[in-house]
Each structure stands twice: as structure tokens, then as C-alpha cells.
Amino acid sequence: MRVFVTGASGWIGSAVVPELIGAGHQVVGLARSDASADALAGAGADVVRGTLDDLDVLRSAAAASDGVVHLAFKHDIAFTGDFAGAGEADRRAVEVIGEALVGSDRPFAVAAGTPSVPGHVATERDGHDPDLAAAARGDAQHVRAATTELALSLAARGVRSSAVRLAPTNHGEGDNGFVAAQIGIARDRGVSGYIGDGANRWSAAHRLDSARLFRLALEEAPAGSTLHAVAEEGLPVRDIAEVIGRQLGLPVVSVAAADAGAHFGWLAGPLASERAASGALTRELLGWEPVHPGLVEDLEQGHYFK
Numbered sequence: 001m002r003v004f005v006t007g008a009s010g011w012i013g014s015a016v017v018p019e020l021i022g023a024g025h026q027v028v029g030l031a032r033s034d035a036s037a038d039a040l041a042g043a044g045a046d047v048v049r050g051t052l053d054d055l056d057v058l059r060s061a062a063a064a065s066d067g068v069v070h071l072a073f074k075h076d077i078a079f080t081g082d083f084a085g086a087g088e089a090d091r092r093a094v095e096v097i098g099e100a101l102v103g104s105d106r107p108f109a110v111a112a113g114t115p116s117v118p119g120h121v122a123t124e125r126d127g128h129d130p131d132l133a134a135a136a137r138g139d140a141q142h143v144r145a146a147t148t149e150l151a152l153s154l155a156a157r158g159v160r161s162s163a164v165r166l167a168p169t170n171h172g173e174g175d176n177g178f179v180a181a182q183i184g185i186a187r188d189r190g191v192s193g194y195i196g197d198g199a200n201r202w203s204a205a206h207r208l209d210s211a212r213l214f215r216l217a218l219e220e221a222p223a224g225s226t227l228h229a230v231a232e233e234g235l236p237v238r239d240i241a242e243v244i245g246r247q248l249g250l251p252v253v254s255v256a257a258a259d260a261g262a263h264f265g266w267l268a269g270p271l272a273s274e275r276a277a278s279g280a281l282t283r284e285l286l287g288w289e290p291v292h293p294g295l296v297e298d299l300e301q302g303h304y305f306k
Contacts, residue, residue: 001025001026001065001066001067001218001219002025002026002028002064002065002066002067003020003025003026003027003028003065003066003067003068003069003218004028004029004030004048004061004062004064004065004067004068004069005017005020005027005028005029005030005045005068005069005071006030006052006058006068006069006070006071006072006093007030007070007071007072007073007111008027008029008030008031008036008040008045008071009029009031009035009036009039009040010071010072011170011174011175011176011177011207012071012111012166012170012207012210012211012214013029013071013072014039014043015172015207015208015210015211016069016071016211016214016215017029017040017043017044017045018043018044018211019208019211019212019214019215020069020215020218021043021044021045023215023219025215025218026046027040027043027044027045027046028045028046028047028048028061028064028065029045029046029047029048030048030049030050030051030057030058030061030072031047031048031049031050032049032050032051037049048061052072052073052074052089052090052092052093053089055092055093055096058093058096058097058100059096059097059099059100060100062096062097062100062101063100063101065106066106067106067107067108067109067218068097068101068106068107068108068109069109069110069214069218070093070094070097070108070109070110070111070151071111071214072090072093073086073090073111074086074089074090079266083143084143086143087143087144087146087147090143090144090147091146091147091150094110094147094150094151095150098150098151098154098157098159098161101154101158101159102154102157102158102159103157103158103159104158104159105158105159105160105223106159106160107159107160107161107162107217107218107219107221108151108154108159108160108161108162109161109162109163109164109214109217109218109221110147110148110151110161110162110163110164111163111164111166111214112144112145112148112163112164112165112166113144113165113166113168114127114165114166114167114168114203114228114230114275114277115127115145115165115277116273116274116275117274118274119274120276121233121234121276121277121278122228122275122276122277122278123228123277123278123280123281124165124226124227124228124278124279124281124282125226125281127145127165128145128149128152128226148163148165151163152224152226155223155224156224159223160221160222160223161223161224162217162221162222162223162224162225162226162227163225163226163227164210164213164214164217164227164229165226165227165228165229165230165277166205166210166229167202167203167204167205167210167228167229167230167231167232167275167277168202168203168204168270168273168275169202169203169204169205169295170204170205170206170207170210170229171204171205171206171207171295171298171299172206172207172208172292172298173303175207175304178202178267178270178271179240179295179299179304180304181267182240182241182244182267182271183244183248183304183305185263185264185265185267186241186244186245186248186250187248189263190250191245191250191251191252191253192241192242192244192245192248192250192251192252192253193241193252193253193254193255193263193264194237194238194240194241194252194253194254194255194271195237195254195255195256195257195260195264195268195271195272196254196255196256196257196272197238197254198236198237198238198239198241198254199236199237199238200236200237200272200273200274200275201233201234201235201236201237201274201275201276202234202235202237202240202275202276203230203232203233203234203235203275203276203277204230204231204232204235204294204295205229205230205231205232205290206231206290206292206293206294206298208292209229209231209288209290209291209292210229212288213227213229213282213286213288214229216286216287216288217286220286221285221286222285225285227279227282227285227286227288228277228278228279228281228282229279229282230277230278230279230282231279231290231292231294232294232295233276233277233278233279234275234276234277235295235296237271238252239296240295240296240299243296243299243300244299247299247300247302247304247305248305257272260272
């Protein structure tokens with residue numbers, strides 16, 4: 001297949017591109033900078049220049065493809081306070097790409113996040129009823145969920161759409177996500193902290209295992225499929241803090257919920273959340289089996305601490 005990939009040079013995209021090429025697909029990657037274009041060309045992909053705001057570029061590239069993987073998101077503005085703006089750009093991109101694929105039965109795999117279901121391990125059946133009022137206010141979880149549901153609804157219009165929900169931690173060498181931020185805070189504070197009793201759980205997957213699931217979604221997923229890229233259902237946040245403390249030679253401490261904002265900054269919310277999730281239905285549907293190291297094993301290898 002000729003596959004158009006947005007976000008092709010990002011953390012997940014830079015693993016998806018070689019996964020697709022290695023399986024014999026031709027990749028056309030969206031690049032918004034010279035550095036991204038050079039990285040994609042070096043990986044063996046063709047390049048189309050543009051951003052999520054270049055809707056004509058997205059429409060044309062999707063129409064010329066045999067399938068699309070949508071990974072791009074405006075994290076730069078989302079993390080500086082304009083999540084609503086980032087979400088709106090994402091929604092427009094999904095609308096335009098989807099319209100280009102309507103009636104073709106071509107695959108369209110979009111990246112999403114596993115839902116947070118307090119007191120329950122989230123499955124692929126959960127999280128399909130986003131609060132649209134909350135989405136309109138820019139609530140992060142509901143903004144992304146509403147766009148995911150838009151993508152899945154394209155199955156009724158002749159698009160083999162699927163949503164690949166990513167665990168909150170997609171780890172591996174070079175990761176700059178939540179765990180890397182947690183390590184940075186531990187270094188700055190001189191302690192490796194967790195909130196309360198640290199019993200709340202995060203699901204996790206190695207990014208190379210997640211990349212393989214995107215390929216399987218593109219190749220095999222039935223229209224309207226929700227897939228979970230989850231290798232580990234739920235690691236207590238306290239366990240992650242303990243590995244960080246051991247690797248850095250720092251004490252591991254509980255931080256009271258009232259003090260979490262001051263100690264962890266923007267990470268306090270995610271660090272306190274319950275994000276356990278299951279990928280059992282995905283494994284049954286597509287035969288996806290993670291083969292790369294788990295999060296604790298990955299942390300113990302030491303590359304996060306260099």
C-alpha cells in the first residue's frame with residue numbers, strides 16, 4: 001500500500017514509518033520542517049511538505065493514498081495552554097482526510113488515548129460517549145475522544161476507519177514523555193516522588209510494539225475498530241517512582257495531594273490519574289502480541305538516566 005502518514009517524524013511516527021516500510025509498504029510522510037523532511041527521506045519515505053493547517057495538502061495526499069495513518073497533533077500549543085485550538089486543528093484534519101476516503105473502503109487509522117475509568121480497567125468498549133460540552137470547553141480527554149468518535153463514524157460511510165488508543169506511557173530510548181518528565185522533576189527536587197499512596201496505575205507499551213499495532217490496524221482491522229496499544233495493564237505509579245529513585249540514588253517519597261501541584265507542576269494531574277487499561281480484545285482481534293521490554297525493564301536498562 002501507499003500509506004500517507006501525518007506526524008511521521010514524531011515519537012510514534014518515527015517508529016511507524018520503518019515498521020510500514022519493513023512490511024513492504026510505500027510511505028508518504030507529512031513534514032512541516034526541513035529537519036523532519038530530511039529524517040523521513042533518510043528513513044526511506046517520500047515527503048510531502050505541510051502542516052495540519054494545510055487542509056488542501058492533507059486532502060490531496062489522502063486521496064492519492066491507499067490508506068492513512070493520522071498521528072500528528074499540535075502538542076506545542078496544547079502544552080502551552082491552547083488545547084482547544086490543538087483539538088480543533090485535529091478535528092479539521094480528520095474531517096478532511098475522512099472526506100477524501102469516503103466510499104473507498106480504504107483504511108484510516110487514527111491515534112487516540114486510552115480512557116480513564118476510575119475503579120475500572122478500561123477496555124476497548126469504554127470511552128465512546130465523550131461529553132461534547134466538555135469538549136467544546138477544551139477539556140483534553142473529551143476533545144480527543146470526540147474527534148476519535150468522528151473518525152470511527154466514517155465506517156458507516158465506506159471508510160475502514162480504526163482508532164489506535166495509546167497508553168499514557170509509550171516508552172523506549174529517546175522518550176521525552178511523562179516518565180522522562182518525572183525523572184527530570186526527581187533530579188530537580190532531590191527526591192523521587194509519587195502522590196498519596198501511589199497505588200493508581202498507568203498502562204504502558206513500548207513504542208515499537210505500538211508501531212506494529214498501527215501496521216496491523218492498517219492491514220487488517222475491520223471498519224470501526226477500537227484498538228488498545230497496551231502491553232501492561234497497570235503499573236502502580238509508586239513502582240515507577242521506586243525504579244527512578246534507585247537509578248538516581250534518591251529517596252522515594254510520598255507527596256500529599258495538596259502539595260502535588262507545587263512539587264510536580266503540570267505533571268501532577270497525569271501523575272494522580274488512574275489509567276489502567278486492557279488490550280485483551282485487540283489481541284484477540286488482530287493477534288497483536290507485544291515483544292519488547294516492559295516499562296520497568298526498560299527503565300532498569302539505564303538509557304533514561306544518561
